[in-house]
Amino acid sequence: MIIKKKINRFTVFVKDDGEKYIEIFNNFLNNSLKVLKVFRNIDDTRVVLIDTAYGKFILKVFHPRVKNTERFLKSMVKGDYYENLFYQTHRVRQEGFDALNDFYLLAEIKTLRYVHTYIMLIEYIEGVELADMAEIGPEVKEKLHQSILSLHRHGMVSGDPHKGNFILQGDKIRIIDLSGKRPSRQRMAKDRLDLERHYGIENSTKDLGFWLLIYKKKLRNFLRRLKGKNVR
Numbered sequence: 001m002i003i004k005k006k007i008n009r010f011t012v013f014v015k016d017d018g019e020k021y022i023e024i025f026n027n028f029l030n031n032s033l034k035v036l037k038v039f040r041n042i043d044d045t046r047v048v049l050i051d052t053a054y055g056k057f058i059l060k061v062f063h064p065r066v067k068n069t070e071r072f073l074k075s076m077v078k079g080d081y082y083e084n085l086f087y088q089t090h091r092v093r094q095e096g097f098d099a100l101n102d103f104y105l106l107a108e109i110k111t112l113r114y115v116h117t118y119i120m121l122i123e124y125i126e127g128v129e130l131a132d133m134a135e136i137g138p139e140v141k142e143k144l145h146q147s148i149l150s151l152h153r154h155g156m157v158s159g160d161p162h163k164g165n166f167i168l169q170g171d172k173i174r175i176i177d178l179s180g181k182r183p184s185r186q187r188m189a190k191d192r193l194d195l196e197r198h199y200g201i202e203n204s205t206k207d208l209g210f211w212l213l214i215y216k217k218k219l220r221n222f223l224r225r226l227k228g229k230n231v232r
């Protein structure tokens, strides 16, 4: 079960046996975490590897800054992607699908339903990022393909299945950086088309989601041309 509690200004989501994750979060608040490696440090996102009394974890801090008004209005109608991701991750892992990284704790500062800051404590996956592999062989591609199709069957989408969001752990493919968005047919079709674009994995399912996506793109390009902009 997942519990929700207040810690300082944060709303915190954690599994009910998650005292150790709360302790790590408190260490974050006290600035006493030991950072081993910084993976990403750009204006709105910081992703670091930390060492704790309970082992290594990934800590991701996200301050959404872009398009604030738009995000604010969207959050009013759409809800919270990371909160969804937290619950979805818990659900599909319980269903036995564990290719995606585990998600131990989510903390957020909210005004109404708008989130200013997200802190995420995530499973550290030790392995080789696909982006760092010289060549991705057919076996790995097949595993990658199956992992995304299974993810879809379990009612989740990746949203961004490029080479930086998969890690080969031993001989197992792991998926990181998921979106938590609703798994519409169109988003599933987009994942499949992204696999085709990034890895040459052919999309063999041309369903309604696929055609909606294709025609939306055509319409967008058409409108751009009308406005006299360059079409990518």
Ligand SMILES: Nc1ncnc2c1ncn2[C@@H]1O[C@H](COP(=O)(O)OP(=O)(O)O)[C@@H](O)[C@H]1O
Pocket (backbone or CB within 6 Å): 039, 040, 045, 047, 058, 060, 101, 122, 123, 124, 125, 126, 129, 164, 165, 167, 176, 177
């Ligand atoms: N669970 C994880 N295990 C190992 N490395 C990770 C994990 N999560 C993130 N990373 C590393 O940090 C990088 C950035 O994290 P990611 O969640 O993909 O953030 P972004 O949204 O900026 O793409 C990844 O490409 C990977 O190198």
Ligand SMILES: [Mg+2]
Pocket (backbone or CB within 6 Å): 164, 165, 177
């Ligand atoms: Mg990423």
